[in-house]
Structure formats: C-alpha cells, structure tokens
Amino acid sequence: MTDSQTVRVQKFLADSGLCSRRAAEALITEGEVWINGQCATPGQKITPGVDKVTVNGKSVRPQAQPRITLAMHKPRGLVCTNDDPFNADTIFTVLPRDFTRYRFFCAGRLDKDSEGLVILTTDGDLANRLMHPSNIVVKRYLVTLKKPFPAGKKNLLLRGVVIEGERLKVERATLIAPRVDGSASSLDVQMHHGKKREIRQLFTTLGHDVKRLKRYQIGAFALKGIPLRAVKQLSNKEISLLFKTPRLPGGTAEKTAEIHED
Numbered sequence: 001m002t003d004s005q006t007v008r009v010q011k012f013l014a015d016s017g018l019c020s021r022r023a024a025e026a027l028i029t030e031g032e033v034w035i036n037g038q039c040a041t042p043g044q045k046i047t048p049g050v051d052k053v054t055v056n057g058k059s060v061r062p063q064a065q066p067r068i069t070l071a072m073h074k075p076r077g078l079v080c081t082n083d084d085p086f087n088a089d090t091i092f093t094v095l096p097r098d099f100t101r102y103r104f105f106c107a108g109r110l111d112k113d114s115e116g117l118v119i120l121t122t123d124g125d126l127a128n129r130l131m132h133p134s135n136i137v138v139k140r141y142l143v144t145l146k147k148p149f150p151a152g153k154k155n156l157l158l159r160g161v162v163i164e165g166e167r168l169k170v171e172r173a174t175l176i177a178p179r180v181d182g183s184a185s186s187l188d189v190q191m192h193h194g195k196k197r198e199i200r201q202l203f204t205t206l207g208h209d210v211k212r213l214k215r216y217q218i219g220a221f222a223l224k225g226i227p228l229r230a231v232k233q234l235s236n237k238e239i240s241l242l243f244k245t246p247r248l249p250g251g252t253a254e255k256t257a258e259i260h261e262d
Contacts, residue, residue, distance in 0.1 A: 002233060003077060005047055005050065006045040006046060006047050006198060007045065007046065008010070008044065008045055008046075009024070009033060009040050009043075009045070009046050009053065010024035010025050010028060010042075010043075010227055011024075011034060011044055011048055011125075012048055012062070013027070013033070013053070013055065013060060013063075014062075014124030014125075014127075014128075014223045014224050015054030015062070015063075015104075015106050015124055016060050016061065016062055016063045017063050017065055017102075017122070018060055018103075018129075021034065021125075021127070021128045022122065022127070022128065022131065023123050025109050026082045027055060027063055028040050028041070028042050028195070029042065031117070033053065033054070033055050034041060034053070034054045034055075035051055035052070035053055036051055036052050036247045037052075040053075043117060044244075047096075049062055049064040050178035051227065055255045059088050063103075063115050065102055065103065065122045066102070066122065067121075067122055067126075068099065068102060068104075068121065068122045068123075068151050068233065069106070069119065069120070069121040069123060069126060069233070069234045069237075069239055070095075070099065070119070070120045070121070070232065070233055070234065071118075071121075071223070071224040071228060071229075071231065071232045071234055072091060072117070072118045072119075072120055072226075072230070072231045072233040073111055073115075073116065073117065073219065073223060073228050073230055074091055074111070074115055074116060074117075074118045074229075075094075075115055075228050075229050075231060075241060076114065076115045077089065077112065077113075078091050078094065078112065079091070079112050080094070080106045080109035080110055080111075080112075080208050081106070081109075082103075082104075082106075087151035088160075088175070089104065091118060091120070092104065094229050095120075095231065096231060099231070100120050103122060104114065104120040104121060105120070105121055105122070105127035106118060106119075106127075107119040107120070107121055107123060107126065107127040107131055107211055108130055108137075108139070108218070109196075110213075110215060110252060111196070111197050113200075113213070114213040114214070114215070115212075115213070115215075115228075116213075116214040116215035116216055116217045117149075117190055117216060117217065117218055117221075117222075117223040117224055117226075118215075119218065120172055120231070120241065121124060125224065126239065129191065129243070130218075133193065133201065133244070134205055136172075136192045137192065137218065137219060137242065137243060137246075138189065138190060138191075138192055138217075138218070138219055138245055138246055139190070139191050139192075139215055139217070139243050140186075140190050140212045140216060140217040140218075140246065141188070141189050141190075141191070141199060141213060141214060141215050141216065142176075142186060142188060142197060142212075142213075142216055143186065143187045143188075143189055143203065143212075143213055144185060144186045144210070144211045144212040144213075145185050145186070145187075145203065145208045145209065145210060146208070146209045146210075146211045147185070147209075148184060148185050149175065149183060149184055149185070149187060149203075149208050150181075150182065150183045151157065151175055151182035151183060151184075152182070153206060154173050154175065156206055157169065157170050157187075157189070157206070158170065158172075158173065159169070160196055161202060161206070163201060163205065163244075166195065168195070168198050168201055168202045168205075169202065170189040170190060170202070171190050171191055171192055172189065172190035173187055173188070173189045174187060174188040174189075175192075176186055176188055182235070193206040199213060200213065204254060217246060218242050219236060219244045219245070219246060220241040220242075220244040220245070221234075221241040221242050
C-alpha cells in the first residue's frame with residue numbers, strides 16, 4: 001500500500017461527511033477517535049477501507065460525495081448548524097430536496113438574527129480554506145443601526161475595542177448616505193476574520209445597537225441575484241471568486257447602498 005493512498009484521519013472524517021476538519025481535530029484531541037482499537041493522534045494517517053475508524057464507539061465508513069458548493073441567501077431566524085436541539089429550523093431545513101441527501105459544511109456562519117450570504121459545501125478542503133484564520137477571505141456587510149452613527153467614531157471601528165482579551169474591529173467602514181451632520185444609520189463594513197457576533201458586539205460596545213445585519217459579499221462573489229431562502233450552485237470560477245479581494249466601490253455612498261438593498 002503506497003503512502004499516496006493514505007490520508008490524515010481528520011481529512012478522512014471530513015470526507016466521510018461526519019464533521020468539518022476542524023471539528024474532527026477537536027474530536028481527536030478529546031480522545032473520541034480510535035483507529036484499529038487504539039486512540040488516534042493528531043495528524044495520524046490511515047488507509048480508507050483498510051483501517052477501522054470509530055468515533056464515540058461508532059464505525060465511520062468512507063463515503064464518496066460529489067463536490068458541491070452552494071451559495072445561500074439565509075433569512076433571519078435560521079441557525080447555521082446541522083443539528084441544534086434548541087432550534088428546529090436551520091439553514092439545512094430550507095435546502096432544495098435535490099441536495100438534502102448530501103452532508104454539507106457551513107463555511108463561515110451567520111448568527112440567527114443575521115441574514116445574507118452563506119457558503120455550504122460538501123468539500124471539506126474548501127470549507128477548511130474558507131474558515132482557516134491563515135487565509136484572508138474578505139467579507140462585506142451592510143449594518144443598519146437603531147440610531148445614527150457619527151462620522152467621528154469611524155476610527156474606533158478600525159482601531160477596535162478589547163472584549164475579554166480579544167480585539168474586535170473591522171478592516172474598513174463606509175457610512176452610507178450620511179446626513180448633514182455626517183452621521184448615518186447604515187454602514188458598509190469589511191472584515192477578514194469574523195468571530196462569533198463580532199460586528200454586533202463591536203457596535204454595541206460603542207453605544208449603537210444593530211437593527212439589521214446582512215452579509216452581501218465574500219471575496220469578489222456577491223449575493224446579488226439570489227432570492228431570499230434560495231441557493232445557487234457555484235461553478236469552479238465562482239468558487240475562485242470567494243478568495244479574491246473585491247474592488248472597492250468607486251461611486252457615491254448612495255450608489256454603494258444600491259448594491260446592498262434587495
């Protein structure tokens with residue numbers, strides 16, 4: 001058996017559709033993954049179909065899935081998880097029937113109260129590339145606030161604030177259709193990372209609660225043209241756009257706003 005036929009156990013688990021590669025690494029660290037009756041170690045290689053792999057005592061069989069990547073227009077009220085005991089409605093409950101037989105990874109989540117572009121893929125390697133912190137994947141959001149945000153505070157968004165030892169910030173912020181005094185109720189913000197509820201926490205800490213949060217672009221791929229609750233299967237060319245740095249809008253703030261609104 002040549003080494004080219006072996007794979008790392010975390011990749012095997014991701015390819016089987018059990019979980020994402022990062023989740024598989026956590027399971028290995030926690031001692032939940034066993035290979036041929038022995039506890040697996042991070043990075044250990046196996047031969048699919050020959051070595052016996054179990055997770056929580058249950059055998060995992062290699063499952064060949066076609067590589068499918070979808071862009072979804074997520075509505076508010078749905079959670080980005082395969083299974084949540086506290087929320088019956090997830091993004092997977094609105095998948096078209098043709099795709100329900102496949103195991104998808106959510107590559108970059110949105111919280112329950114947020115909406116917009118979410119990427120679902122059966123390709124564990126692609127999901128890992130999109131989510132891994134070493135890769136710069138630009139995400140753009142339209143943020144609508146409950147009260148106007150003054151232009152003088154914009155640098156605080158870029159500088160960021162420290163909450164529980166972590167600095168929360170955005171890489172770029174543009175006020176949309178500012179008033180005479182320079183304030184605006186909506187902003188276009190750009191991030192390269194995106195911790196859980198980071199945008200909401202950042203604005204709330206600065207005294208501005210978020211009314212609506214919508215992700216409308218990842219890399220150079222925009223949500224435009226995908227109806228609410230619908231999905232679009234992406235071509236290889238469209239997948240490559242996810243990793244490209246988007247061009248900054250060259251028009252006025254009003255023109256930028258037109259890009260975001262449905």
